[in-house]
Amino acid sequence: MKENILISLKNVIVEFEDGHRVLKGIDLDIHDEEFVTFLGPSGCGKTTTLRIIGGFAEPTEGDIFFDGVKINGVPPYKRNINTVFQRYALFPHLNVFDNVAFGLNVKKMDKKIIARKVKEMLALVNLSGFENRNINQLSGGQQQRVAIARALINEPKVLLLDEPLGALDLKLRKDMQTELMRIQKSLKITFIYVTHDQEEALTMSDRVVVMRDGQILQIGTPQDIYNEPVNAFVADFIGESNIIDGVMYEDYEVEFAGQAFKCVDKGFALNERVDVVIRPEDIIVGDYETSPISGVVESVVFKGVHYEITVDAHGYKWLIHSTQSQEVGALIGMNVKPSDIHIMKKMEVR
Amino acid sequence: MKERIRNSLNDKNSLFSKIVSTTPAFPYMAWAIVFIAVPLGLIVYFALTDTAGNFTIANIAAAGEHMSVLFRSIKLAAIATVLCVLIAYPMAYIISRKKGVTGSTLLMLCMLPMWMNFLLRTYAWMTILENNGLINRLIMLLGFEPIRMINTQGAVILGMVYNYLPFMILPLYTTMSKIGNDVIEAAQDLGANSIKVITKVVLPLSLPGVSSGVTMVFVPAVSTFIISKMLGGGTNQLIGDIIDLQFLGNTYNPNLGSAISLVLMVIVLLCMSIVGDTEDETMGGRIK
Ligand SMILES: Nc1ncnc2c1ncn2[C@@H]1O[C@H](COP(=O)(O)OP(=O)(O)OP(=O)(O)O)[C@@H](O)[C@H]1O
């Protein structure tokens, strides 16, 4: 990742004909050779933002800059950007070779060079020998790799990927994630990646952009986003969380579940109502008599690395990840370290 | 031994499955026999017999005398078909790219003339093109010499294009609306401007529509007789008029009429197979 800013969105607003405001003022700088991921629930405007960058949609208001030059109104074929579409959009009338070669053929490149480049590119995505296959003779994962090869062969400065791994099974998805990260690092291309899978976003990206309802909630490194979510929505979206109503007594002291707890947050108003966010793996299970919170175990599910335990206490269903199993119906105690208590301002209700 | 039993079982299976798979088709088979095979057989029979019912090839030979008319029919129908492709193609493309209500409204507007009676539509053109028709009166009003439009080959072609255009638009629209916007956007993304999008993506993907449109326009156009009768006058007779004469005119001769129809059918089939072949080369060639 370099220091210079390659793409910049300035207060981008998109409104469709029906008056529906899909993007409500997006401000975003993307660095050269960066791997940025848009993360957010379905319908939050990820694809729309990507289409603005690709040139397939125009912002109703606001500007978009590429390498410092304003590119509003520049058609897609003149932008040094390529896209891997959400549903691949391969050309059904062309075989694998011609699909991958499409961009170079359009540029009227020498046939010999095209053949060599296609060969290299297919090797890069592990599809050597598939040149003459028809598109409908490929599996989903293979089609997906053709789509990546078809975009990358044009050596774009930026590659837009719209949920490219959505249709793949878990194993293949993990493999492709590693593969894409490797490609991004070796070709030194800026990747703008869309997903609604938080784990994928955290694993792959240099920076994550969390979106909701056409707005950016938080931009930051995966560590930032995970450890310092700006509000309960981000916290919940980025990983399962317990979100409990609380009241901030004073700096470093919060009340929730009928108890006062020490915490590490400050700067809230006196008795301000707040969201208290606690990760399931941060809850310490202990004896119910000596622990500040106690409740009844409702369910225990084995998840491989840990048990997922639901506990009913103080009107909340608490989610605990623990390596120790518990009896359903048992009374247990729960505690949290001050540093694991995350206090967040209440989200404004919209 | 085991082999034999398995084989016979397989045979039974295949026979059984054949019966099952054809049974639901039975009504259609019956329909095809009554309305397609029988009339076709009758035409062949009439074409190859004289009035007394004896076998003869004289009718076929006599049909040869109308070769020049036949070629004129093919020529005019071919021109009309080409014009239909040229007009309908961009129209269908534009309509197919419109979403929702706008698209279907536009398509309906294109189809609207088809709901008007065929004869009426052609009569309307007569009154428009006549020597003292609508256009010529306008021309004379502006102080120019009237133009002879009615009873020309141009008028016949115009009639064909006007009447059969919807049959070109519909199949083109159908194939084009199946081309996803994402495929077109992918082409743009890969550097194709509008022209290249058309030539490299839309055209190859819409060829099946072109070929069925060509069939649906060329076949009725080549055998029409109303259009040539009304807009072409006596001088631009088409093969359809000749056939018409054999059945309804004073030269009543159903045997000759059948023979000409048969020859026409064979030639049309030949023409269509050429179109079909080119389509195979461009579309199906890779699938093998
Ligand atoms: N052409 C359009 N006209 C009107 N509304 C649209 C149009 N395209 C998208 N929208 C709306 O814009 C919103 C954002 O859509 P977008 O495709 O950007 O979501 P997304 O974040 O990519 O969702 P997903 O994860 O499901 O792909 C949605 O509410 C959608 O209904």
Ligand SMILES: [Mg+2]
């Ligand atoms: Mg999307």
